[in-house]
Amino acid sequence: MTTNLCPYCNSAQSILMGNVYCSHSADNMVKLDNGSMMLRSDDLEETADHVSRLTIRLALNGEQYYRVGSHDHVINSKSYLVINQGQHYRTAFNGTKGQEMILVAFKPSFVSEILQSIVTPEDKLLDDPFKTADQPIAFFEKSYKMDGELQYTFQILRKLMDEENVGWKKEYDLQSLYASLLIRLLNVHKNLKQDIDKLKSAKLSTRTELFRRLTIAKDYMDAHREKRISIDEVSHIAFLSPHHFKRAFKELFHTTPHQYHVEKRLEYSRELLTESSNKIEDVCRKVGFENSSSFIRLFREHYGCTPKAYHSSGF
Helix, strand or coil: CCCCCCCCCCCCCCCCCCCCCCCCCCCCCCCCCCEEEEEECCCCCCCCCCCEEEEEEEECCCEEEEEECCEEEEEEEEEEEECCCCEEEEEEEEEEEEEEEEEEEHHHHHHHHHHHHHHHHCCCCCCCCCCCCCCCCCCCCCEEECCCCHHHHHHHHHHHHHHHHHHHHHHHHHHHHHHHHHHHHHHHHHHHHHHEEEEEECHHHHHHHHHHHHHHHHHHHEEEECCCCCCCHHHHHHCCHHHHHHHHHHHHHHHHHHHHHHHHHHHHHHHHCCCCCCCHHHHHHHHCCCHHHHHHHHHHHHCCCCCCCHHHHHH
16 A cells, blocks of 8 residues: 555545555556545645646546646546646645545556557557657647546546445456546547647648647636736747737637637636625626726626626526
């Protein structure tokens, strides 16, 4: 069983004891088997720096913030995050009730075996840049939209966490569950090429790198709905010139960066307005609008009613 865990990992629960990995311990991540981990808490201050296994991470309720490498991400029950093996990360969340997050970590040899089994029948399933013969699979580290298949798998894992019969859990075919989860991830990864090809650069390698940078910028805006972000700031995050960033962002996401972030802030304001304790002026401030009149006008244009009317309706 893993020892010398940090406070964050020490408070986690695994389906089968002994599969919780903490990079602050002396364990070798490569030798650890596949495993699941769940954490339940009202509040989690930003953790110390960790090094991740290849993991898929989901916040079952509320929102969880991640700093992966030098980039910001947020996940909830409608999205998930993939972190590659060896990547550094920090995480935090806060809420008014018990928040739960769950992750699945994969053993490298298991990933290679699954990848080989699906690549061989379908020639070059993951052509460059998704896979090369001398490199392990590397996923795009971004927030992904949750789908029914993945959600169903996570629901099974969540139920297993509460199962008190350890003997029964040991007999459960967890490896098949992990295999189906990984196969789904690989198929999602493969299908990203359709999005990559929306970009107009001639070379696939250029389109792929541009896709990576644009999704980093998009995730940054998602993670910071509480403030107004300038084009200069977010284009710097993407390491692109402002003009190049705006043009490429619209090619990929069919909206401008400004429009996208305004919509995300308005979505956040609507979430805040469902809480009876929030005043309109406070919500305006919490989503980064300096002028309440512009906030009210934009809200009405998007949702067909004023923030006050929405708040009073009890949506």
